[in-house]
C-alpha cells in the first residue's frame with residue numbers, strides 16, 4: 001500500500017477502515033540465502049538494502065522480541081555528521097545523505113527534522129578545537145558554522161549565559177543535523193523490506209549458530225533450526241553473547257545508557273544542543289517533551305534500565321546549562337544496552353567463519369548510522385567486499401592496533417568513550 005496525502009484524507013473521510021498491516025507475519029522457511037539476526041534499525045535497513053540495491057530477497061530477519069523494541073526505539077533520535085577524523089567522517093557523511101532522501105525512498109514519514117545540532121564551547125581552547133573540527137567537516141563536504149556567543153544567544157536564549165564557571169564562548173553549529181522519529185525509521189525500513197519479499201520473523205530468538213568445517217550453515221532458534229548460506233549478526237547490546245555462539249570473543253562491552261523526557265512544553269528548543277563541559281544533550285520532541293541524556297552508567301550490564309547516580313549527574317548538568325528546566329517535570333526515563341567498542345567506533349566486517357558477518361560497536365551513536373550501516377553491511381554481505389565509506393570498520397584493528405579511530409582522539413580505552 002502506497003502512502004500519500006490523498007490517502008490520508010480519503011481514510012479520514014471513510015472511517016479509517018482501509019489501512020492494512022504494514023508487514024506480513026510469516027512463519028520461518030526451512031532455508032534462506034541470508035539470515036539477519038536482530039530486527040533493530042541496523043538489521044532492518046540491511047534487509048531493505050539487500051533487497052533494493054542487490055536484488056537479494058530470500059532473506060529473513062530474526063528478532064527475539066518485536067521489531068524496533070531494542071535501542072532503535074530507545075534512543076534520543078539525534079542525527080548528525082559532525083565527525084572530524086577520517087574513518088568515521090566519510091561513513092557518517094554518507095549516512096546523512098541517505099537520511100536526507102529516506103522519506104521519499106521509503107515512502108514513509110520518518111519525521112526527519114534538520115533543526116541543527118549545536119555544540120557549545122566554554123573556553124578558548126575548546127573554541128580552537130571546534131574551529132579545527134568545523135574546518136575539517138567543511139573540507140570533507142559536511143556543513144559547519146562557528147558561532148559567536150551572540151549568535152548562540154540568538155539561537156538558544158533559554159540557556160544560562162551568566163554562569164561564571166562555564167561561560168559560553170560560542171558554538172559549533174551543524175545545520176544539516178537534527179532529529180527523526182526513531183520508531184518510524186524502524187517501521188519504514190521494515191515495510192520496505194517486507195514489500196520486497198523479506199520475511200520479518202518476530203518472537204524468534206537465535207540460540208545457536210551452526211558452523212561446519214569453518215563455514216556457516218544456519219542458526220538454531222526457539223522456533224527450530226533454519227539453514228542459510230549467509231548469516232549476519234547485528235544485535236547491538238547482545239553482540240558478545242550472539243558472537244559467542246559461533247565461538248567468537250568480541251572486543252565489546254555492554255553498558256547501560258539512560259535518557260529522559262519531560263512533560264510537554266511549548267516550543268523552546270530550536271534544535272539539539274550539547275553542553276561542552278559535561279556529557280549532556282537536549283532537544284524537544286514534536287509533542288513538546290524535552291528529550292535529554294548524558295553519560296553511560298559506567299558498569300557493564302544487560303539490564304535495560306539505569307541507576308540513580310547517573311540520573312542525578314544528568315540533572316546536575318541540565319540545571320547548570322539551563323536552570324529553567326528545574327520547573328519542568330520529568331515524565332519518564334529509560335535505559336538501553338550499548339555495544340561499546342574500545343575505540344568508540346563500530347565494526348562492519350566478515351569473520352573467520354565463512355559466510356558469517358558481524359556488525360556492532362555502535363556505542364551511543366548508532367541511530368544516526370542506521371541507513372549508512374545497513375547500506376554498507378548489505379554491500380559487504382552481497383559482494384564480499386567492503387563498501388568504501390565503511391572500509392575502515394575492520395575487526396582486526398583491535399588485534400593489530402593499526403587503524404584505530406574515534407571521534408575525539410581518545411584512543412583505545414573503554415572508559416574514555
Ligand SMILES: Cc1cc2nc3c(=O)[nH]c(=O)nc-3n(C[C@H](O)[C@H](O)[C@H](O)COP(=O)(O)OP(=O)(O)OC[C@H]3O[C@@H](n4cnc5c(N)ncnc54)[C@H](O)[C@@H]3O)c2cc1C
Nearest residue numbers: 038040041042064070071072076078206336365366367368
Ligand atoms: C538512551 C539512548 C540514547 C541514544 N541516543 C542516540 C542518539 O541520539 N543518536 C544516535 O545516533 N544513537 C543513539 N543511541 C544509540 C542507538 O540507539 C544504537 O546505537 C542503535 O539503535 C543500535 O542499533 P540497532 O537499532 O540495530 O539496535 P537494536 O534496536 O537494539 O536492535 C538489536 C536487536 O537484536 C535483537 N536480538 C538480540 N539478541 C538476539 C537473538 N539472540 N536473536 C534474535 N534477535 C536478537 C534485539 O532484541 C534487538 O531488537 C542511543 C541509545 C540509547 C539506549
